[in-house]
Structures are given as C-alpha cells and as structure tokens.
Amino acid sequence: MSLLEVRGLTKRFGGLAALDGLDLEVREGEIVSVIGPNGAGKTTLFNTITGLYEPDEGDVVFDGRSIVGLRPNQITRLGIARTFQTVHLFPNMSVLENAMVGQHSRSRSGVFATVFRLPGQRREEERIRERARDALGFFGTRLSGYRHDQPAFTLSYANRRRLEIARALATEPKLLLLDEPTAGMNPRETLEVTEQIGRLRDERGLTILVIEHDMRVVKGVSDRVVACDYGRKIAEGTYEEVANDPQVIEAYLGKKAVG
Amino acid sequence: MSGSAIVRRALRAGLVGAVIVVYLALVGMIERFQVRNLIGTQVTLARLLIAAPAFLAGLVAARPRIASGRVEQPTLPQAWPLGALTGAVAGAATGVLMLIWDAIGIDSVRNVFPNASPTLMSILTFGHPVVLAGLILTAGGAAVGAAGSVFRLLQFRIRRPLTTGVVTMLILALLQRIVPTALFELGLASGWLYSPITGGLTWPGALLVVVAATAAAWFWAERRRASRAGPEGTPQGRRMTRYVALLAIAGVLAVLPQLIGSVFSNILGDVGIYLLMGLGLNIVVGYAGMLHLGNVAFFAAGAYLTAVLMSAVPVTALGQGHPALSWHLSFYAALPLVIVLAAVLGVLIAGPVLRLRGDYLAIVTLGFGQIVSVLLQSDWLKPVLGGAQGLTGIAPAPIAGVSFRNPQTFYYLMVVLCVAAIYVSWRLAESRIGRAWNAMREDEQVAEAMGINTVRYKLLAFALGGAIGSLSGALFAVRIGSLTPTSFELLVSITALAVVILGGMGSIPGVVVGALALIGLPGLLSEFEDYRLLIYGAALVAIMILRPQGLIPNVRTARELKEEEILQDAWSRIYAGREPAPAAVGEAGKERG
Numbered sequence: 092m093s094l095l096e097v098r099g100l101t102k103r104f105g106g107l108a109a110l111d112g113l114d115l116e117v118r119e120g121e122i123v124s125v126i127g128p129n130g131a132g133k134t135t136l137f138n139t140i141t142g143l144y145e146p147d148e149g150d151v152v153f154d155g156r157s158i159v160g161l162r163p164n165q166i167t168r169l170g171i172a173r174t175f176q177t178v179h180l181f182p183n184m185s186v187l188e189n190a191m192v193g194q195h196s197r198s199r200s201g202v203f204a205t206v207f208r209l210p211g212q213r214r215e216e217e218r219i220r221e222r223a224r225d226a227l228g229f230f231g232t233r234l235s236g237y238r239h240d241q242p243a244f245t246l247s248y249a250n251r252r253r254l255e256i257a258r259a260l261a262t263e264p265k266l267l268l269l270d271e272p273t274a275g276m277n278p279r280e281t282l283e284v285t286e287q288i289g290r291l292r293d294e295r296g297l298t299i300l301v302i303e304h305d306m307r308v309v310k311g312v313s314d315r316v317v318a319c320d321y322g323r324k325i326a327e328g329t330y331e332e333v334a335n336d337p338q339v340i341e342a343y344l345g346k347k348a349v350g
Numbered sequence: 351m352s353g354s355a356i357v358r359r360a361l362r363a364g365l366v367g368a369v370i371v372v373y374l375a376l377v378g379m380i381e382r383f384q385v386r387n388l389i390g391t392q393v394t395l396a397r398l399l400i401a402a403p404a405f406l407a408g409l410v411a412a413r414p415r416i417a418s419g420r421v422e423q424p425t426l427p428q429a430w431p432l433g434a435l436t437g438a439v440a441g442a443a444t445g446v447l448m449l450i451w452d453a454i455g456i457d458s459v460r461n462v463f464p465n466a467s468p469t470l471m472s473i474l475t476f477g478h479p480v481v482l483a484g485l486i487l488t489a490g491g492a493a494v495g496a497a498g499s500v501f502r503l504l505q506f507r508i509r510r511p512l513t514t515g516v517v518t519m520l521i522l523a524l525l526q527r528i529v530p531t532a533l534f535e536l537g538l539a540s541g542w543l544y545s546p547i548t549g550g551l552t553w554p555g556a557l558l559v560v561v562a563a564t565a566a567a568w569f570w571a572e573r574r575r576a577s578r579a580g581p582e583g584t585p586q587g588r589r590m591t592r593y594v595a596l597l598a599i600a601g602v603l604a605v606l607p608q609l610i611g612s613v614f615s616n617i618l619g620d621v622g623i624y625l626l627m628g629l630g631l632n633i634v635v636g637y638a639g640m641l642h643l644g645n646v647a648f649f650a651a652g653a654y655l656t657a658v659l660m661s662a663v664p665v666t667a668l669g670q671g672h673p674a675l676s677w678h679l680s681f682y683a684a685l686p687l688v689i690v691l692a693a694v695l696g697v698l699i700a701g702p703v704l705r706l707r708g709d710y711l712a713i714v715t716l717g718f719g720q721i722v723s724v725l726l727q728s729d730w731l732k733p734v735l736g737g738a739q740g741l742t743g744i745a746p747a748p749i750a751g752v753s754f755r756n757p758q759t760f761y762y763l764m765v766v767l768c769v770a771a772i773y774v775s776w777r778l779a780e781s782r783i784g785r786a787w788n789a790m791r792e793d794e795q796v797a798e799a800m801g802i803n804t805v806r807y808k809l810l811a812f813a814l815g816g817a818i819g820s821l822s823g824a825l826f827a828v829r830i831g832s833l834t835p836t837s838f839e840l841l842v843s844i845t846a847l848a849v850v851i852l853g854g855m856g857s858i859p860g861v862v863v864g865a866l867a868l869i870g871l872p873g874l875l876s877e878f879e880d881y882r883l884l885i886y887g888a889a890l891v892a893i894m895i896l897r898p899q900g901l902i903p904n905v906r907t908a909r910e911l912k913e914e915e916i917l918q919d920a921w922s923r924i925y926a927g928r929e930p931a932p933a934a935v936g937e938a939g940k941e942r943g
Binding site for chain 2: 141143162163164165167168173175179180181182183184192193194195196197198200201202205206208212216217219240258344
C-alpha cells in the first residue's frame, strides 16, 4: 500500500519550473532515495510535500488523503517529519528541549492546565520528556546523558545532524524525509548514518524518503531509487538499474559527443 | 602585536575616558552628584564619576588581545605603565579643560555651556590653582588607570569576588537613605556603617563591607567549585535550600514597608508597576522574540478599563461629569474582566502584525502604542475616558477595611499581583507553550515544520503579555484614584523595554533586577532622577556592548557556560585515563539528570 503518492507535481519559481509534473510513490515500510544533479528539484520536492511551498499543479496524497494546502504544522501532525539540507536546530535550546519541541504536535496542554499544574499536564510533560529521551536514545550515548542539557550550538557538526533526525523522530512520524543526511560527514560517520537509516525502518517501523548525493549511501540503504532532472523523473528502479540507466548517466556526466 | 599598536590602543582608551569625563562635567552631572557622599566626605558620587572612566580605560588597556589567532595577555610590567598612560590621558584632558576655562574665564564658557559653573570648576580642581590641579588630575588619573590595569591582570577567581565586594559596598553606599532607616527600625545600630553627618558610609564600615562581601563571594565560589568536582547535592537537599530561600524572601517582602517607611514604599510601588509591565513584555519580547514597542497600550488598557468598570467620572471643564458605565464594580470584580479584555486587545494588536518580523513589527507596534495615546486624549472618547483631563473618583480596593491607598499598604496589593504574574510566567516558560515560543524565536519556519502552529502561539504571546501587562495599569488606577493621559506616553513603552533588556530578555529574575535598577534607583536618589534618560541610554548602550544577554541572563544562556565547564572536566578525566570513554560520561550524566 502506498503511504505517499505524488502526482504530476509542478512548482514554478517565475519562469523556472523546479518541479515539472513529477510523479513519485512511496510504499509503507520502504526506503526510497531521490537522486539527481544539483538543481534537479529534490529539495523543492521536500518543501512542497511538507507544506513550505504550495504546488502550482498536481497533488500530494499522504495516507489516503490529499495534503496540498495544509500548513506545515498540520502536515507534521499527520505524520510527516523532515530534516533540512543545512542544519536548522534551535541553537540556544538544550539538546533535550530540541527533541521535546518535536513532541509539540503530540501534546495538548493549554494555558489553564499549565498555569494551574493540573495532573494531566504534569503527566503529559513527563511523557514528552520520556519520548524525547527515547528519540535521542536512538543514537546511543552520542546525544544522551550529559548531552541532554547542553545547548544545541555546542554540538559537533555530525551530532547536530543526528539531533535533527532525533527531533524529527520525536514528532512520531510515519514518513521521514531526510535531506542529505550525510552531507559534510566523514566516511566513518557516513557509514554509521547508512546503518542507522536501515535501523530507523527496522526498529521504528518508519517509511523513509531520502535525498542523497553519496552513492555508497544510496546503494546501502535504498529499496528503490528515483532519479530526477529538471523537475522530472528520469529513471526509477533498483540501485543497479538506475545507476546504469543511460539517461541518468547523461544527467550527471553530460551527453556523449557525437562521433 | 607591535609595541606602537599597544600604545595606540591605550591612548585611544584614555581619550574615550577623557571625553566621558568632560561630557559628564558639561551636562552638569558632576556638579549635581557632588552632594552625595559615598564614603566619608572624600569619596563622593561626583569623584567616583571622575575616577571611573580612568579606571575602566586602564582595564581596557590591559585586556588580552587576540592577534593572528593567539591570545596575548600583557604581563604585569607591560600592563601597569599602559594603564597609567591611559589614565593620565583621561586625567590630563580634564586638566587641560580647566586650563582653558581659566584662560578664557568661566563666565565666557558659561555662555556656551550653561552648566560650567565656578562650583563645577572648584570640584574639578579640588580647590587648588589650575596648574596644580592639572598635575593632580594627571597623576591621579595615572594611578587610577594603573590600578585598573593591574586589577584586570588578577586571576579570575580573585577578581570576581573582589568585584562583588566593591559592588556590594557601592550599592550599600547608594542605598544610604534606606538601609539606615531599616536598621533603625530593626533596632540595630547603624552608626558604625553610615555616618549621620555625611550621609554616606564611614571608612571603617566601607572597608568592613568590602572585606566581608569579598570573603563571602570567595567562599561561595570555592564551595561551588568543590561541589562540581564531587557529587552534587541530593535533590531533596536542593529542594530544601530552595524552600528556605523562598521563605526568606517572603519574610523580607512581608516586613519591608515597615522597615523603609512610606516614601520608599511608594518608590517600590512604582517598581512593582514597571515589574508587571516588564513581565508582560517579557513574554512577547523575551519568550516569543517579537519586538513590541507599543506596550503602553496594555498599561493604558488596564488602567482605563479598570477605571471605567469601576465607574470613574470624567473630569470636564465644568467639574465632574457622569460615569459612562454605572456598574460600580469593585476592583476585585473588575480585575478578571480587565485581564480578559486586555488579552482580547492583545489578540487584536497581534492580528495585523502576524506576518511582520523584526524592525517592521517594532514599527507597527510602536504605531499601536501611539494610537492608544491619541485615543485617550481624543474628544471622541471624552464622555467615557475624560479626554485630556482624564478620569477621577476611582474607588479604592479595600479588603477587610484596608484600602491600599497608603503606599505602605498598596505595596502588599502590588506584591501579591507581582508574585502571581511571576508564577504564571515561570509555569509558562517551563512548559510546552514556553518551548514553542522559544522555538519560534529561534527559527520560525523550522518551528512550524516541527508541528508548532506559529499563528496561534504569536496570538497567545500577545494575549498573555497583554493580560499580565494590564495588571500594571489596574494597579496604577486604584493607587491614586485618578488618571490623566500624560501617564501613558511612548516613554512608558521604552522604559518597560529597557527594564526587560537590562535585566536579560526571557529571564524573570532579570526583569525584577531591571525594574529595581531602572525605576528604584532614580526614585531613591533625586540626582539620578534629573539624568534618568541619560542614564537609561548609557546603561542600554553599555549592556548591549558588554553583556547583551542582560544582567541576570536566562538560565539557558547561563547554563551554557556551566555545562561547558562540566564537559571539559569530563573530557579531561577521560584523557587522563581515569574513566573509559563516552559511555561513562553518559552514565554520569544520567544520574545527574
């Protein structure tokens, strides 16, 4: 059963069509990679799915209902979480608080309950804390223990990327969108993330759509690979199929000179 | 860094100090502040103002310098001549000024600078002939500047307690009109500390205070160092300490008006009103990060709504008119209505500005504040709000026969509302609502992508900020019983914002300290009152440059520094091989958490 279905999605910025009738399907429990050269429209695709951009044409169906026109916070509540290509944490909040913000859409205490410390609010606050700890715990000791109380800006680069994933996990999503999770990481860290993406599906039952440039990661994690160029899908299939597709090779390396 | 660059920097610091002294003299501050004895008759507030720029310039001259990636700390033999040079420049400039004045005659100077009086000249020359005075100023400046630079070279763990000691002494000296009265009321002798003749501290008293406060700060710091190295106190122990501290504060708050008398209770009343305004503004500016310059709107709404609901009468040219509403609600019945209506006003203000950020938001909210000021004075609303003449006849708010009109009883009403507002602010900050505001302040788009409805939380911040801010207006209305529009000008918004910024945005203790410093101190010393706006401006500029997080920063910011230290300790233990790597650090952290 398909969890996410993107149909004929078009997004234009002025005269430039960043997405040009793109179709994409992600089935439940799948890990799908989106590849393509710079400017192919991959991040625009993520931004349109998560409601940051409104598409000009086409539809996005998530879990059986269209989510076009919903606000980003509503889409998060329905179960789509994302990370950003360039790290966007809340730098002055602690690691734990960053993850606790992720729980926002899964909690509901209002002003009255908060000010008067109603039992429901206290239980909820405890639950938020517990789930945030659990999300951070996915990365073992890297984001746990004394790190909980550290402000996010003191983290190393790789840890910031991990925290972004943990914060997304804390929103309890069904579908996780990862935008270049290994950008800027060293080979050892990249290997670790590759393994963790697999674990996210196996242990947490997530469906994952990932944008990635590192072909070792793409090869390592993907059930299916979708290649884009100029906002259109140019190939789809297993890693081997896509990697050997002449159109994909052309998109990356350019057309072979005639003669 | 080359030698000449160091000297240039020292000279520049000295010249800045010189400009400050000359400026303070020309605006009349030094002459006005001469009457205030701080210690004996020798240290007056004016002399402190003359010496402080030289001291600070010396401090700056000895500051470590980062050159090509290396931190260069000047050594003692390098630093003190630099400081002396800096201070000498600052002092000599004043001396030169005296020479010029003497040459062209003080009366001609006075035509241009009205504050240049013979009294000022005798203060700056210490009553000596100008040439000798110039030499004294230069030598004195050099000595003070050298002291400043040597002070800067002291180790942090010595410098910090010493600063605490001297600052404590200065605060006690500034509180000279209030502490002796309080000591007298408590039946304690104050003669050893304050001289009844000079008004200021006695020399032995001042020295004793510096020594005692320095020692206390030293031991406190050492104990914290020890507790960081070893296991931290048990949660029960810490909770116990907190309860004891809260009880102590409650005790002091309960007896304060009896100790300090009516005049100073009245000043505390002003402090309380601005504290409430600051707490409301703190939610909008500090927590949610929206620069709101129209806070006076909430203050005015609170005051006028209270007055109208309590059926105050408009003042007209012919005497008193009829109240617009003849409900004659009591203060306590009106208050919940006022809070709700102010929250609605907050939403109305927030509505149009939801899409604006930063400077644009500031300008639009500034406009809202002005609209309220204009409405209060308008003829259109005159039948209800009394126009330029305002409203009068606001009934007192009695409980069990106590009317809260007298400053010493009003104080208690103020404290109750302040404590309530602090409690609400604290609960909100520690909840998902506070986290949502913080996330929005840090990065609005990402906050939205993490599931926060930014529209709702912006509206909520303005509504709650308005509700808390309106309490200040309600208090203001029942305090005197009449209102005029002149109390609701732009300056109120600016002052409230200054309170929040000075104390530290998003920090509740910061707002308290900000209100005490900016409202309490000028009320306490009349000479401050004359230069209130100059001091506000200088304080804000200084805080923005030296300590942008405020006097008492938000825990979040303070924690950063502490955590970094803990982290370094943990790593140094690991590298020393005493503990296995990260897992153990994680475990230690879990126990703490």
